[in-house]
Amino acid sequence: MPSMPSLRPTRRSPGIAPARIPVPTARAIVDCAVYIDGERLPGKFTHSAALAEVRARGKGFAWVGLHAPDEYQMGSVAEVFGLHELTVEDAVHAHQRPKLELYDDVLFLVLRTVNYVEHESITTANEVVETGEIMIFLGTDFVVTVRHGEHSGLAGVRALMEANPGRLALGPSAVLHAIADHVVDQYLAVTESVEKDVDLMEEEVFSPRTRVAIEQIYLLKREIVELRKSVNPLASPLQRLSQDTATGVPKEVRRYLRDVQDHHTIVAERIAEFDEVLSTLVEAALAKVAVQQNTDMRKISAWVAIAAVPTMIAGIYGMNFDHMPELRWSYGYYGVVAVIVTACAGLFVTFRRNNWL
Numbered sequence: 001m002p003s004m005p006s007l008r009p010t011r012r013s014p015g016i017a018p019a020r021i022p023v024p025t026a027r028a029i030v031d032c033a034v035y036i037d038g039e040r041l042p043g044k045f046t047h048s049a050a051l052a053e054v055r056a057r058g059k060g061f062a063w064v065g066l067h068a069p070d071e072y073q074m075g076s077v078a079e080v081f082g083l084h085e086l087t088v089e090d091a092v093h094a095h096q097r098p099k100l101e102l103y104d105d106v107l108f109l110v111l112r113t114v115n116y117v118e119h120e121s122i123t124t125a126n127e128v129v130e131t132g133e134i135m136i137f138l139g140t141d142f143v144v145t146v147r148h149g150e151h152s153g154l155a156g157v158r159a160l161m162e163a164n165p166g167r168l169a170l171g172p173s174a175v176l177h178a179i180a181d182h183v184v185d186q187y188l189a190v191t192e193s194v195e196k197d198v199d200l201m202e203e204e205v206f207s208p209r210t211r212v213a214i215e216q217i218y219l220l221k222r223e224i225v226e227l228r229k230s231v232n233p234l235a236s237p238l239q240r241l242s243q244d245t246a247t248g249v250p251k252e253v254r255r256y257l258r259d260v261q262d263h264h265t266i267v268a269e270r271i272a273e274f275d276e277v278l279s280t281l282v283e284a285a286l287a288k289v290a291v292q293q294n295t296d297m298r299k300i301s302a303w304v305a306i307a308a309v310p311t312m313i314a315g316i317y318g319m320n321f322d323h324m325p326e327l328r329w330s331y332g333y334y335g336v337v338a339v340i341v342t343a344c345a346g347l348f349v350t351f352r353r354n355n356w357l
Contacts, residue, residue, distance in 0.1 A: 017196040023077040028069035036060035038165030043053045054141050061172045063143045091135045092147040100237035111183045112230035115151035116193040128223040131230050143172040157182045173253040181260050187267040205281050214285050221278040228271045302351040309343045
């Protein structure tokens with residue numbers, strides 16, 4: 001008689017994680033298309049079928065877009081397109097600085113994306129700029145884009161490129177330019193919004209009778225530092241792409257990339273200006289705090305001096321001596337009170353004239 005299967009859960013050895021079920025690569029692919037002479041071929045393609053279609057025709061290129069793939073998904077794409085394992089690791093784990101690397105005939109470009117976080121007031125904001133990443137693998141007949149972050153979508157870039165077949169006909173490098181141009185344009189938009197925050201912070205610091213928490217200036221400066229770390233390192237890759245023929249970028253596309261480089265320079269200069277202004281604001285805010293503390297100390301000192309008069313007189317008349325002036329005078333109490341009031345009033349008027357009170 002056959003034995004019944006056991007319903008008891010199987011025991012695993014301690015320290016051994018359960019086997020992970022791989023998620024299909026299609027789950028990470030946002031869009032995959034084949035472009036021939038600048039026109040998108042109808043139909044849906046897998047990443048392997050797209051590359052096979054291009055190589056079977058002997059012209060055109062495939063553009064595969066992925067969002068936050070895991071190791072299995074990225075490994076599947078890398079196997080089809082022949083991507084280097086080091087670039088695959090970078091694409092999965094992200095958190096890379098902008099850079100440009102060449103692996104045989106595949107160009108690998110890392111871009112940091114930035115997005116402005118809307119807030120009611122810069123004096124109460126907790127975050128101003130959020131960042132993401134876009135990795136571009138550029139081959140002779142394919143483009144693979146990997147993005148991280150919710151704000152780094154490329155659907156708009158793809159739509160604009162498909163509306164301009166002439167540019168798409170230039171090949172995969174035209175896609176690289178379009179993405180770089182989109183990212184740098186976003187830099188410009190973010191710096192314009194951040195500039196308004198810097199101006200508002202400057203007004204708050206230099207407005208009379210206002211107290212700005214220095215922590216908020218530091219927070220804005222921290223966001224500027226994050227923006228600078230995302231933007232400035234891209235200068236070297238853009239320069240190589242626009243000037244170095246070894247990258248394989250056609251001359252026509254290099255001309256467009258020089259325009260992107262000019263825009264990037266404008267952004268870098270703005271960020272440097274923001275950094276200088278915020279450093280000045282920190283110094284101004286600290287000076288304002290020091291002045292306020294000095295004013296408070298003068299007020300405290302003035303009130304202590306006024307309070308010292310009745311304290312001193314009360315201390316003297318609290319002594320237990322038999323022979324003291326005015327002890328047996330019937331109006332002695334009123335006389336002492338009058339002296340105290342007169343002395344305190346005189347000190348108050350004196351301090352007020354000297355702006356201590």
